[in-house]
Amino acid sequence: MSLRLSHLIGGQAVTATRGAWLDVFEPATGQAYAQCPDGDADDVAAAVAAARQAFPAWSALPASDRAAWIERLADALEARLDEFAAAESRDVGKPLALARNLDIPRAVSNLRFFAAAATQFASESHSAPGIVNYTLRQPLGVVGVISPWNLPLYLFTWKFAPALAAGNCVVGKPSEVTPVTAWMLGEVAREIGFPPGVFNIVQGRGAAVGQALVDHPQVKAISFTGSTAVGTRIAESCARSLKKTSLELGGKNPTLVFADAPKAKLLDTVVRSAFLNSGQICLCGSRLLVERGYYGEFRDALVARAKALVVGDPQDPATTTGPVVSKPHFDKVMACIALAKAEGGRVLCGGDAVQPAGRCADGWFIAPTVIEGLGPDCRTNTEEIFGPVVTLQAFDTEDEALALANAVPYGLAASLWTSDLGRAHRLADRIEAGVVWVNTWMNRDLRTPFGGVKQSGLGREGGWEALRFFTEAKNVTIDLG
Numbered sequence: 186m187s188l189r190l191s192h193l194i195g196g197q198a199v200t201a202t203r204g205a206w207l208d209v210f211e212p213a214t215g216q217a218y219a220q221c222p223d224g225d226a227d228d229v230a231a232a233v234a235a236a237r238q239a240f241p242a243w244s245a246l247p248a249s250d251r252a253a254w255i256e257r258l259a260d261a262l263e264a265r266l267d268e269f270a271a272a273e274s275r276d277v278g279k280p281l282a283l284a285r286n287l288d289i290p291r292a293v294s295n296l297r298f299f300a301a302a303a304t305q306f307a308s309e310s311h312s313a314p315g316i317v318n319y320t321l322r323q324p325l326g327v328v329g330v331i332s333p334w335n336l337p338l339y340l341f342t343w344k345f346a347p348a349l350a351a352g353n354c355v356v357g358k359p360s361e362v363t364p365v366t367a368w369m370l371g372e373v374a375r376e377i378g379f380p381p382g383v384f385n386i387v388q389g390r391g392a393a394v395g396q397a398l399v400d401h402p403q404v405k406a407i408s409f410t411g412s413t414a415v416g417t418r419i420a421e422s423c424a425r426s427l428k429k430t431s432l433e434l435g436g437k438n439p440t441l442v443f444a445d446a447p448k449a450k451l452l453d454t455v456v457r458s459a460f461l462n463s464g465q466i467c468l469c470g471s472r473l474l475v476e477r478g479y480y481g482e483f484r485d486a487l488v489a490r491a492k493a494l495v496v497g498d499p500q501d502p503a504t505t506t507g508p509v510v511s512k513p514h515f516d517k518v519m520a521c522i523a524l525a526k527a528e529g530g531r532v533l534c535g536g537d538a539v540q541p542a543g544r545c546a547d548g549w550f551i552a553p554t555v556i557e558g559l560g561p562d563c564r565t566n567t568e569e570i571f572g573p574v575v576t577l578q579a580f581d582t583e584d585e586a587l588a589l590a591n592a593v594p595y596g597l598a599a600s601l602w603t604s605d606l607g608r609a610h611r612l613a614d615r616i617e618a619g620v621v622w623v624n625t626w627m628n629r630d631l632r633t634p635f636g637g638v639k640q641s642g643l644g645r646e647g648g649w650e651a652l653r654f655f656t657e658a659k660n661v662t663i664d665l666g
């Protein structure tokens with residue numbers, strides 16, 4: 186095991202103050218292949234101090250200069266797209282093509298999008314007879330961003346790019362389960378001479394590094410993506426110091442399929458929404474709600490498609506479905522499948538671990554699983570599984586479809602399939618979710634507000650929402666005399 190990662194603090198690659206390390210595993214093989222610093226509160230304190238020192242100069246730069254630095258980072262990342270895609274695929278277990286076509290290009294887009302946004306972000310002014318108000322949007326100072334393991338660089342950049350664009354300095358904490366591409370990006374930042382201290386990365390466990398970042402009095406805001414349990418804990422901690430929080434949490438997203446759904450893209454998209462990234466995307470449609478008259482035909486076609494997915498080595502171009510990310514997560518998902526059976530669910534396909542031949546024999550693979558026969562209130566249909574597991578439920582009316590869609594504590598995203606425009610608008614209005622897609626799924630425009638309601642989170646990311654989150658509004662009123 187030769188690969189040893191580092192923190193990025195004040196423009197320097199450094200190891201954990203107390204010299205401790207965490208093993209990093211390749212999910213496809215189950216073997217440790219790297220070590221990342223097992224950081225602690227001292228490392229966080231050093232990173233925050235570096236960020237505070239860098240803040241006056243960074244925030245004083247013209248927005249166009251900040252944008253140019255972020256663009257340079259994007260250029261350097263894009264120049265190494267294949268290297269980053271290979272690393273992301275290895276670290277998460279996602280098919281190489283997925284990392285190459287989605288994760289890393291989106292990370293590049295995140296950087297470019299917010300670089301451009303930095304130069305377009307304008308403040309409001311409000312005039313009245315004899316009075317003019319204008320609102321300054323000022324950076325907060327040092328902000329913390331905490332990202333998960335499912336879309337590592339995609340979500341890390343989605344958070345730190347707007348923070349930097351708005352003039353803040355960042356301390357980022359990637360998931361300890363998938364720390365490699367964030368570390369690589371830190372190395373790239375050093376190579377291009379990114380201003381030291383503006384962008385810092387502290388590696389390590391959530392309970393140590395993450396919590397220290399959340400608790401640090403000089404950190405003015407936390408942007409977090411991950412589980413609802415941890416998000417709730419972060420909200421409690423931040424409430425004590427009145428820190429701003431943006432929380433993008435779990436989902437139990439419904440896919441509503443009406444008999445009049447346009448069929449051309451339906452199955453391809455629903456299968457993608459169910460099993461992409463082994464179902465480990467907070468937007469995945471894990472509850473398939475199907476109009477009864479179309480249920481049998483849809484179910485049979487879906488099961489045939491799920492069985493045709495190729496589970497195996499992420500490096501094999503034929504593979505559609507890699508392993509899940511870790512042994513604890515494998516155990517969790519398998520326990521969810523066992524629970525579904527105990528609750529009376531019928532497993533129509535999958536339901537088992539898969540053991541590919543060769544180098545992946547000890548990897549954490551689970552067959553794409555479709556389950557029917559469960560009611561809306563059971564744990565399988567209300568708790569996030571975050572794996573390649575979906576359930577089917579039938580409905581008779583639009584009202585029943587809506588009630589099923591809303592029958593969970595989560596409210597992140599919904600995908601709705603119908604040719605009836607009126608119905609699409611009625612349901613889009615009444616579904617409890619932050620994001621509704623009609624006849625599509627995960628169709629992302631980075632300008633749109635992104636986030637959830639209920640237990641799926643607080644606040645919105647994307648476009649101006651992100652820049653507003655990472656700034657404080659100050660209104661100035663002038664009496665024109």
Ligand SMILES: NC(=O)C1=CN([C@@H]2O[C@H](COP(=O)(O)OP(=O)(O)OC[C@H]3O[C@@H](n4cnc5c(N)ncnc54)[C@H](O)[C@@H]3O)[C@@H](O)[C@H]2O)C=CC1
Nearest residue numbers: 332333359360390391392395396411412415434435467571
């Ligand atoms: N966006 C989403 O919806 C995601 C949801 N999940 C859900 O969460 C479950 C558990 O996955 P985990 O990786 O354990 O997610 P997690 O919520 O524990 O981890 C997300 C990030 O938060 C950090 N973290 C953990 N505890 C923290 C604390 N006390 N203070 C600050 N940061 C902390 C982690 O180190 C990681 O960087 C999954 O099974 C899945 O259901 C996981 C990843 C993404």
Ligand SMILES: O=C(O)/C=C/C=C(\O)C(=O)O
Nearest residue numbers: 335410433466467468629
């Ligand atoms: O911004 C996107 O396109 C996707 C975001 C996905 C997550 O936040 C997630 O899976 O955690």
